[in-house]
Amino acid sequence: MPLWTTPGRQLNNTARLTLQNVPLQDEKLLIVNVNLADVSDMYGAEIQMRYNPAQLKVRDNDTRLDGIQIKPGPLIAFDNRFVVQNMADPETGTIDFAFTLLRSATPIEGDGVLATIVFEILGSGPYSL
Template sequence: MIDLLSYFHSNRFVPVMNILSGFVLAGSLLSVATQASTIVQIEPQTLVMYLGEKAQFSIGITNAENFYGFELQISYDPTKVQVVDGDPSKAGIQLIPGDMYEVGQGFLVASEADNEAGKAQFVFTLLAPAPPLVGDGTLVTVEFEAIDVGTSSIDLGQVIIASPDGEALPFTAIGGQVIIESVPEVTPSLSVTPIEQSTLIATIPLSTTETLEGFSSASPLPTMLQTSSTLIPDQKTPPPPLGTIADSQVSSQVNQSFKTFGLVVLAIAILMMLGGAWFFIRWRRKRG
């Protein structure tokens, strides 16, 4: 009997046990590997911002299974970035709930950021009868404002993913970083495109009765229109020089004045002659 047990132990039992143990170990490793494929990560993992700019990070989850609640603690450099309040209607600096769940289906335990300590916390759990969550989605969104040039890591500190029974689920956490750069200087550039100059000459006849230095004309006067800075008169009907018009006008007025003066002098002379003749006749009658 002892020899038989020794035989099974040495030849069959031990190899069989080793094989069974191998299957159990392989199954355990496969189960852990399947569960550990759940990833919680910062998205995007690297974000470049300009000083004074605002941008959003998301904490996403992929390959989630039987997921019912979570707790996230985020740390950052408060001298480089600050969390922007996601809901000014509530007290404190609020984070923004993700799109993987509806807040009304559960209980928001905590949502706050401390810009002095450089830490933010978000805790949420579903409530029955809400079903567990599976797949991919966003757990929470954080908006940052860049306040100084440099680099700040965005680390996932304490992270807990829980099942409906309150059991912690395995996962892999991946953090990120933000790079803040100075606002680039923009040098304005001026581009000048030369335009070929063209000249347009047009003659428009106008009729006017306006008086110019006492001169009235109802005849059409030529006009000049040109797009360039140099005026080119119409070659067919050149306008009369203004000086000639003024000189002839003054000469005509002078001649008219002399004629009027001559007529006045002649009239006075005639009156004097008539008066002299009348006095002479009376004088002769008195002597006669």
């Protein structure tokens, strides 16, 4: 997963990405948080994930927009950011999500949820991402 500090300069990959299953009462949904930890001076990020479309279907976070989107997390919940790519492809079972901070934004530090993915369960597990 690429992480950027300032435009054009990539971090040394000291940040960590983890996936966290969010417990739910609904057995037909699987909610996954994409967490970042130990982030320092982050200016942007891109994640690409694969899932089995025979088992899982991404639930669209914003039906007003074309395509299927995941939910940007609280780590980037401010005005001075731009989501460059936010697309789930149900045919190929891929998710592409990328954002960058705008010029006046302070780089991101610390830990937090970068994005949340809500899957509808179509087939039996185990599930892999």
